[in-house]
Amino acid sequence: NAGVTQTPKFRILKIGQSMTLQCTQDMNHNYMYWYRQDPGMGLKLIYYSVGAGITDKGEVPNGYNVSRSTTEDFPLRLELAAPSQTSVYFCASSTPRQVGELFFGEGSRLTVL
Amino acid sequence: LAKTTQPISMDSYEGQEVNITCSHNNIATNDYITWYQQFPSQGPRFIIQGYKTKVTNEVASLFIPADRKSSTLSLPRVSLSDTAVYYCLVGGEDSSYKLIFGSGTRLLVRP
Numbered sequence: 225n226a227g228v229t230q231t232p233k234f235r236i237l238k239i240g241q242s243m244t245l246q247c248t249q250d251m252n253h254n255y256m257y258w259y260r261q262d263p264g265m266g267l268k269l270i271y272y273s274v275g276a277g278i279t280d281k282g283e284v285p286n287g288y289n290v291s292r293s294t295t296e297d298f299p300l301r302l303e304l305a306a307p308s309q310t311s312v313y314f315c316a317s318s319t320p321r322q323v324g325e326l327f328f329g330e331g332s333r334l335t336v337l
Numbered sequence: 338l339a340k341t342t343q344p345i346s347m348d349s350y351e352g353q354e355v356n357i358t359c360s361h362n363n364i365a366t367n368d369y370i371t372w373y374q375q376f377p378s379q380g381p382r383f384i385i386q387g388y389k390t391k392v393t394n395e396v397a398s399l400f401i402p403a404d405r406k407s408s409t410l411s412l413p414r415v416s417l418s419d420t421a422v423y424y425c426l427v428g429g430e431d432s433s434y435k436l437i438f439g440s441g442t443r444l445l446v447r448p
Contacts, residue, residue, distance in 0.1 A: 259438070269438075272435060282437070324436060325371060325386055331379075
């Protein structure tokens with residue numbers, strides 16, 4: 225099992241550009257999450273999903289969109305990138321039996337210039 | 338949603354036992370308490386999870402009092418490699434699985 229896979233690992237965007245961060249998991253987990261972590265700070269929840277077709281906002285959803293068409297994939301879309309979105313983005317997944325035991329991807333480091 | 342409060346930082350020395358406490362006064366009935374460790378440039382790593390009383394695994398113990406309004410992560414005999422940020426996470430069905438991390442505790446282990 226690969227676990228949680230995020231792509232790309234690094235990306236530089238110009239202000240106003242859009243992009244999608246990909247996240248896929250092969251553990252058949254129902255729950256998936258997107259967090260962002262600014263330098264020296266904690267993790268902030270952007271969006272989460274408890275199953276295919278179901279998504280919900282976290283603490284900092286503005287400027288982002290998500291979709292969950294399959295159990296495996298949970299892409300995060302940035303529209304009109306801004307310097308404030310420069311951060312490391314982590315995708316995570318878990319199961320109903322072990323709520324809170326999150327399996328994290330390696331992160332995607334995004335810089336907006 | 339249960340809000341968590343942890344000390345911002347702690348210092349320790351190699352070989353000592355370290356106890357990090359997390360306050361979660363409004364924890365819901367079905368919420369679990371989970372602790373994570375994070376090194377720079379890495380994603381958080383699961384350490385231990387519990388619901389009540391005491392849980393122990395090969396790396397840590399988790400103590401939860403009867404009222405569940407706080408929890409204590411205990412790291413026995415820390416080493417330099419335990420220098421990291423430790424997060425307490427509280428959540429479950431009652432919070433609609435909306436898992437929000439607190440600010441974390443930065444642990445520095447000195448030689």
